[in-house]
Amino acid sequence: MKSVSLKVYPRAARRRNALRPLRDAGRIPAVIYGTGQQPESLEIKAKDLDTALHEHVSETLLVDLTVESDARPQRLALVQEVQHHPLSRKVLHVDFREVSADKPVTVSIPVEATGEPVGVKTGGGVLEHVLYKVKVRALPRDLPEALVVDVSHLEVGRSIHLGELQAPPGCELIGHKELVVLACAIPRAEAEPTEAEAAAAPTAGDVEMIKEKKEAGEGEAPAAKEGEKKPKEAEKKPKEGEKKPKEGEKK
Numbered sequence: 001m002k003s004v005s006l007k008v009y010p011r012a013a014r015r016r017n018a019l020r021p022l023r024d025a026g027r028i029p030a031v032i033y034g035t036g037q038q039p040e041s042l043e044i045k046a047k048d049l050d051t052a053l054h055e056h057v058s059e060t061l062l063v064d065l066t067v068e069s070d071a072r073p074q075r076l077a078l079v080q081e082v083q084h085h086p087l088s089r090k091v092l093h094v095d096f097r098e099v100s101a102d103k104p105v106t107v108s109i110p111v112e113a114t115g116e117p118v119g120v121k122t123g124g125g126v127l128e129h130v131l132y133k134v135k136v137r138a139l140p141r142d143l144p145e146a147l148v149v150d151v152s153h154l155e156v157g158r159s160i161h162l163g164e165l166q167a168p169p170g171c172e173l174i175g176h177k178e179l180v181v182l183a184c185a186i187p188r189a190e191a192e193p194t195e196a197e198a199a200a201a202p203t204a205g206d207v208e209m210i211k212e213k214k215e216a217g218e219g220e221a222p223a224a225k226e227g228e229k230k231p232k233e234a235e236k237k238p239k240e241g242e243k244k245p246k247e248g249e250k251k
Contacts (some may be wrong), residue, residue, distance in 0.1 A: 001143040003062045003076065004052045008032075010069065011041040028091050032065070032077060034098030042067065042096070049091060053082070057146045058110045065096065076101055076140065099140050106174060108133040109144060111181060115152030119184035123156035131181040134162065135174035142170035151182055159183035 011029060013022050019029050026046050033039040053059055061079040077096040085092055099105050110133055119125035134147055149165060163177025 001062045001141060001145060003064045003141070004056075005064045005066065006044065006048060006052060007066045007068065008042045008044045010067070011043040013043075014041055023092070028094060030094040030096060032075070032096040032098055034077075037098070044094065046091065049094065053091075057112070060107050060109060060143075060145075062140055062143065063096070078105065078107065078140065101140055104137050104139055105143070106135055106137045107143060109136050110146045112146045112148045113151045113182055114148055115150050117151050117154035117184045119154055119156035119158065123184075124187070125156040125184045126187055127151060127154070128183045128185050130159075130183060131162070131179060134165070134181070136167070136171050137174055138168075138171040142168075144168045144171065149182060151184075154182070154184040156184050156186060 008030060013019060022029060022043060027043045028046050028049055030042040030044050031039050032042055052061060052063070059079055059082045063077050063079060065075045065077050066073065067075065075098055077098045079094065080097040081095040082091055083093040084090065111131060113127065113129065117125065117127055120127055136143060136147070147165065147168070149160060151160065154160065159180045160182045161177060162173060162175050162179040162181055165173060165181065167173045
């Protein structure tokens with residue numbers, strides 16, 4: 001990774017209420033830290049930082065920092081994190097991590113797809129970007145800005161896993177080899193239902209049988225529940241003038 005030269009300045013303002021005037025003046029608060037050293041508060045011109053960020057694919061930059069009034073002429077560092085305002089996307093704060101040129105570091109770099117999958121051209125599929133960043137371990141100056149992956153051979157239903165990617169020279173890809181990075185899939189609207197959905201959905205024959213049973217049962221009295229006695233026939237009342245037969249007499 002090619003380094004970018006940036007000039008930064010020691011920062012006296014540290015409290016939160018003092019950072020807003022600093023940003024209004026066109027300066028971005030920053031901090032630099034590293035192994036075995038205390039974090040140092042810095043500030044950088046917003047214009048210089050914006051120029052450096054816009055000229056690169058990702059915000060993971062390798063920078064040669066020149067700190068004003070510092071005994072060392074330059075300090076090699078990585079842009080570890082850039083904090084943005086959630087609405088305006090303006091840079092609010094930058095973290096620099098000081099590194100050594102001869103010691104490997106691990107960073108996350110973006111994945112870029114190149115080419116048009118054959119499954120998209122002829123199979124009606126869509127390219128799905130599953131993993132947008134991958135971890136790479138290498139010497140600072142061997143780090144790539146992005147990992148470019150050729151997807152032109154992808155057919156519908158096929159995917160590219162992390163273990164299939166070719167690491168750039170001097171780099172090692174970190175992570176599970178089975179992780180899916182890119183895939184060519186059928187559009188969800190056209191995807192066939194799963195086995196569970198197919199089993200749950202009634203077929204045309206099932207619908208007709210249900211309808212026939214319903215029609216056959218219309219007009220029938222509801223069946224008596226188990227254990228429930230059937231209602232007795234209504235006793236005939238004697239006609240007017242007719243005596244009720246005594247007990248033991250025949251009707």
